[in-house]
Amino acid sequence: MAKKNDPFDAKRGSAVWAFDQFRDDALTSFLKDLLHAEKDGFTALQCEKTHTALREIRIEAVSIPDKGGWFSKSIAGELHRFEELYVQWNHSEHPTRADAIRHRNKMLNRLLDSRHRVSTRFRKNKAKIAEGLDLAPMKAFYGSLDALAKAVPDIFVNLSKATARFAAKLGG
Numbered sequence: 001m002a003k004k005n006d007p008f009d010a011k012r013g014s015a016v017w018a019f020d021q022f023r024d025d026a027l028t029s030f031l032k033d034l035l036h037a038e039k040d041g042f043t044a045l046q047c048e049k050t051h052t053a054l055r056e057i058r059i060e061a062v063s064i065p066d067k068g069g070w071f072s073k074s075i076a077g078e079l080h081r082f083e084e085l086y087v088q089w090n091h092s093e094h095p096t097r098a099d100a101i102r103h104r105n106k107m108l109n110r111l112l113d114s115r116h117r118v119s120t121r122f123r124k125n126k127a128k129i130a131e132g133l134d135l136a137p138m139k140a141f142y143g144s145l146d147a148l149a150k151a152v153p154d155i156f157v158n159l160s161k162a163t164a165r166f167a168a169k170l171g172g
Contacts, residue, residue, distance in 0.1 A: 010130075012169055012170070013135065013170065013171075014130070014135075015129055015130065015133040015134055015135055015137075015138065016126060016129050016130050018135055018138035018139075018142075018166075018170075019122055019129055019133075019138055020122070021138075021165075021166050021169070022138060022141055022142070022166075023115065023118050023119045023122055024119070025162045025165060025166070026141070026142065026145055026159065026162045026163065026166065027082075027115045027118065028115065028162075029158035029159045029161065029162035030145070030156070030158070030159050030162075031108065031111055031112060031115060032158040033155055033156045033157060033158050033159050034086075034089060034104075034108055034111065035108060036155075036157075037155055038101060038104045038105060038108065039097075039101055041089075041090050041092065041100065041104060042090050042155065046152050046155060047090045047091075049148055049151045049152055050086065050090075050148060050152070051083070051086065051087060052148075053144045053145060053147065053148035054079075054082065054083040054086055054144075055083060056140075056144040057079060057083075057140075057141050057144050057145070058076065058079050058080050058083050060137055060140045060141060060144070061075065061076035061079050061137065061141075062076050062080075064076070064133065064137050071125070071128070071129075071132075071133070074121045074124075074125055075118060075121050075122060075125065078114060078117050078118045078121055079118065081114050081117075082111065082114045082115065082118065085107060085110050085111045085114055086111065088107050088110075089104055089107035089108060089111060090104075092104060139170075142163055142166050142167070145159055145162070145163050146160075146163040146167075149163055
């Protein structure tokens, strides 16, 4: 449902609603799961699966046809930055565990900033999203995140709940 001062179609099932769910629920849940893994980071396999999911989202975002390239220049560009920051979060060559934890904490803060930039760019482009996007890209984004949550369920507890909420709200 559209907010009081929101002239865009943000009702359940719209592209605006789906992107709002993605930035507000899925990305936030992903970051909460990273926070819980901050002490030990991920194994090589967990990292590979996570990076693959983020890469799939970026590839899907870049492949969205948009007039003038606003999506690929704005939101998809920030999703690419988010992916790169995640790689830095897990790849720490610090000599002590304490140093590695500090590094992951610093990178988590950068990921939080990146998520905020995704949200800001979303808000600035809400009219274009409402006019030019359908639900298919967001379903693909959530498909990648759901596959990740199922592949690494012991790590992505919050993300699993977010993808389930999206599917339930969407109606399947």
